[in-house]
Amino acid sequence: MQGNGIYFDGAAPVPRQANLAVDGAALSITDAAGAIIARWDLGDIDLVDHRPATLTLARRGGEARVKVTDPELAAGLIVALRAGLRRRAWGGAIRWVGAGASLVAALGLFLVFAWPSAADLLAQFLPESWLDRLGQVTASAVAGQRPHCTDPRAFALLDGLAGRIAEASGRPKPEITVVRQPVANAFAMPANRIVFFSGLIAEAQHPNEIAGVLAHEIGHLERRHPSRQLVRQGGLFLLVEMFTGGSSLGAFGASAVSTGYSRAFEREADDFARATLAQAGLDARPVAGFFGRMAAKEKAREKDSILPFGLGGSLDYLSTHPNSAQRAAAFAEAPPGRAALTAAEFAALKGICGTQ
Amino acid sequence: MDAASAGPVKLTGEKIVYGGLNGEFTGIHIVNLLLTLVTAGIFRFWARTRERRYVWGHTALLGDWFEYSGTGKELFIGFLKALVVFGALFGVFYLGGWLAVLFAADLAQAQILTPLFSLPGYALVLYLTHFGAFSARRYRMSRTFWRGIRFEQRGSPVTYANRAFVGFLACVLTLGLYFPYYALRLRAYELDNLHFGTLSFHFEANPRALWRPFLLAWVIGAAFVLGIAALFGPAYWTILQYAPNPVPPEEFPRVLALLPLAVLAGYIVLPLAWAGFSAAMMRHIAASTSLGGLRFACAATGWRLFRLWLGNTLIVMFTLSLLRPVAINRSMRFFARHYAIDGEVDLVTIGAAAAGPRSGEGLAGYFDLDALPG
Ligand SMILES: [Zn+2]
Numbered sequence: 001m002q003g004n005g006i007y008f009d010g011a012a013p014v015p016r017q018a019n020l021a022v023d024g025a026a027l028s029i030t031d032a033a034g035a036i037i038a039r040w041d042l043g044d045i046d047l048v049d050h051r052p053a054t055l056t057l058a059r060r061g062g063e064a065r066v067k068v069t070d071p072e073l074a075a076g077l078i079v080a081l082r083a084g085l086r087r088r089a090w091g092g093a094i095r096w097v098g099a100g101a102s103l104v105a106a107l108g109l110f111l112v113f114a115w116p117s118a119a120d121l122l123a124q125f126l127p128e129s130w131l132d133r134l135g136q137v138t139a140s141a142v143a144g145q146r147p148h149c150t151d152p153r154a155f156a157l158l159d160g161l162a163g164r165i166a167e168a169s170g171r172p173k174p175e176i177t178v179v180r181q182p183v184a185n186a187f188a189m190p191a192n193r194i195v196f197f198s199g200l201i202a203e204a205q206h207p208n209e210i211a212g213v214l215a216h217e218i219g220h221l222e223r224r225h226p227s228r229q230l231v232r233q234g235g236l237f238l239l240v241e242m243f244t245g246g247s248s249l250g251a252f253g254a255s256a257v258s259t260g261y262s263r264a265f266e267r268e269a270d271d272f273a274r275a276t277l278a279q280a281g282l283d284a285r286p287v288a289g290f291f292g293r294m295a296a297k298e299k300a301r302e303k304d305s306i307l308p309f310g311l312g313g314s315l316d317y318l319s320t321h322p323n324s325a326q327r328a329a330a331f332a333e334a335p336p337g338r339a340a341l342t343a344a345e346f347a348a349l350k351g352i353c354g355t356q
Numbered sequence: 357m358d359a360a361s362a363g364p365v366k367l368t369g370e371k372i373v374y375g376g377l378n379g380e381f382t383g384i385h386i387v388n389l390l391l392t393l394v395t396a397g398i399f400r401f402w403a404r405t406r407e408r409r410y411v412w413g414h415t416a417l418l419g420d421w422f423e424y425s426g427t428g429k430e431l432f433i434g435f436l437k438a439l440v441v442f443g444a445l446f447g448v449f450y451l452g453g454w455l456a457v458l459f460a461a462d463l464a465q466a467q468i469l470t471p472l473f474s475l476p477g478y479a480l481v482l483y484l485t486h487f488g489a490f491s492a493r494r495y496r497m498s499r500t501f502w503r504g505i506r507f508e509q510r511g512s513p514v515t516y517a518n519r520a521f522v523g524f525l526a527c528v529l530t531l532g533l534y535f536p537y538y539a540l541r542l543r544a545y546e547l548d549n550l551h552f553g554t555l556s557f558h559f560e561a562n563p564r565a566l567w568r569p570f571l572l573a574w575v576i577g578a579a580f581v582l583g584i585a586a587l588f589g590p591a592y593w594t595i596l597q598y599a600p601n602p603v604p605p606e607e608f609p610r611v612l613a614l615l616p617l618a619v620l621a622g623y624i625v626l627p628l629a630w631a632g633f634s635a636a637m638m639r640h641i642a643a644s645t646s647l648g649g650l651r652f653a654c655a656a657t658g659w660r661l662f663r664l665w666l667g668n669t670l671i672v673m674f675t676l677s678l679l680r681p682v683a684i685n686r687s688m689r690f691f692a693r694h695y696a697i698d699g700e701v702d703l704v705t706i707g708a709a710a711a712g713p714r715s716g717e718g719l720a721g722y723f724d725l726d727a728l729p730g
């Protein structure tokens with residue numbers, strides 16, 4: 001096998017006419033006078049470029065290049081080199097890609113299966129002062145710049161109700177904040193805090209609906225859901241940021257508690273709420289009505305939205321607590337009991353944000 | 357008989373030739389996407405290498421193709437190195453910010469302390485982005501061959517990042533008016549330190565030549581931004597009132613229904629204004645660059661650059677980057693069509709360059725900066 005080609009010596013970008021010949025297991029390159037320029041072992045040759053008519057070759061690791069311009073020689077050489085080239089081109093890649101992909105897969109498995117329990121364990125060892133500060137930070141982030149509702153009589157009623165429910169479950173009374181925000185929702189925060197949006201009090205048609213939400217949020221506190229969620233998401237966030245090179249320090253403050261808990265967490269909080277209301281002798285059945293109304297309202301809102309892409313959707317109770325029909329049914333089957341507040345007290349509670 | 361070595365080569369309006377084919381390149385890209393998917397993203401370093409091999413290998417000067425000799429393994433190792441360095445730095449600032457929150461005497465103090473960690477964190481990211489971009493250039497150039505001779509990007513990533521950082525601050529302080537100086541100073545550092553073998557590029561620019569096109573773009577941009585601010589300012593204020601919670605639908609500002617329209621207008625007006633300046637800058641940079649006795653010229657115009665950009669954006673957007681190679685091919689053909697080389701060079705006087713860094717890209721691979729257009 002032999003033919004014409006061009007040789008670049010790697011020392012200057014100057015083409016030299018060359019005669020190429022395959023003899024034995026080597027490619028020998030000679031100049032027009034027949035003097036030998038170089039001899040490359042076929043096993044040492046890398047393919048730089050492969051076109052129908054021409055083939056460019058390199059000696060592995062070196063900078064000299066041979067351009068095979070003779071089509072027949074090019075075709076013959078590519079057959080002779082193919083097996084070795086393919087093995088080298090993919091052999092190294094497969095090892096490295098395989099190692100990298102296994103590492104990522106292991107990390108993924110860890111995150112899905114081991115991280116939640118590891119984070120729960122970690123959350124148990126967080127000092128009380130840290131939890132308290134995390135509670136402050138997330139509470140202030142969720143409340144934003146909105147004013148607080150502090151009508152003394154109404155606040156005392158809500159605070160007292162929270163105290164009664166907490167006592168029935170053997171827990172210390174949570175610290176309650178009511179934020180003027182026409183969205184119906186409430187959040188449990190680390191270190192025994194609950195933030196109420198005033199919209200939830202405005203939506204309520206029965207005092208036990210508020211008692212139910214209080215008991216549910218106290219249930220989250222009892223199971224330490226807020227701090228567990230913070231550690232779980234904080235760890236994930238750190239990892240994602242590290243791997244993507246993002247840098248939104250602290251951006252996740254409020255998102256951890258407001259993105260909603262897992263279904264398991266919600267079920268735990270609901271079970272706790274029903275048991276605690278029963279313990280306190282309060283009727284849990286009106287809570288079912290609350291869920292029903294919220295579902296209907298959300299549906300109507302979706303239909304009426306004038307904005308594209310779901311803009312204007314809101315973070316109210318349903319968005320953080322889905323599956324309301326099922327949850328409503330469980331509350332509807334609760335045993336009868338007393339009302340949490342008298343009609344007069346309930347009316348007073350409604351004025352918690354003053355007259356506006 | 358060795359015609360080329362007999363004397364200097366004379367070029368008159370010599371064009372770069374690009375011969376990449378849409379179908380062939382897309383085939384490579386689809387395989388890349390699939391392998392990247394099934395390897396949880398790890399294959400992307402090899403994918404990028406295959407992509408570059410294709411683009412470099414289909415770009416020719418004087419009948420000889422360029423060559424990309426980098427490997428996926430080099431990029432992967434560079435990424436791992438960056439991950440260690442950056443991960444450590446990031447961890448310090450991230451955890452530092454949290455510890456400041458946790459150990460501050462009260463919330464007010466925490467609000468003062470956290471920026472002490474987050475601001476240097478942002479500055480560091482900005483600095484490392486440029487540091488990484490220059491390191492990546494060094495790697496890429498050292499893996500770019502033509503006729504067996506490699507390119508070499510000399511200069512220090514630290515100097516480059518310093519310039520970029522200071523220039524960025526100057527841009528912010530002058531409301532962007534410093535930008536032409538900033539951009540040309542960076543190009544000057546890149547090009548003045550670029551070598552083909554032992555032959556050095558030279559760059560001598562005059563930022564004043566770019567004032568007029570830049571001011572035009574700046575005025576159009578500023579007018580657009582002010583108009584948008586006037587239109588949507590009140591709505592933004594309402595949203596801010598509720599932040600971080602969404603605005604209830606009853607109070608949702610209706611003017612936001614115009615937002616998609618404004619975004620669309622922004623996609624036309626701003627790039628069009630910018631393309632005029634960009635093309636002027638491309639022409640100026642080419643005219644200010646020389647390599648030995650060779651001079652460069654660029655004939656790009658703002659309108660053509662805008663059409664290239666718009667086409668590429670639509671192609672990438674509507675095919676979810678499935679047809680990214682088509683966009684790259686369009687950019688490369690644009691490059692080939694609009695640049696020309698004139699002058700004389702004696703190739704025999706050019707020697708081989710140093711081998712360059714051993715692993716690749718590092719921080720640039722980390723931040724996903726890529727040299728490929730489109
Ligand atoms: Zn809940």
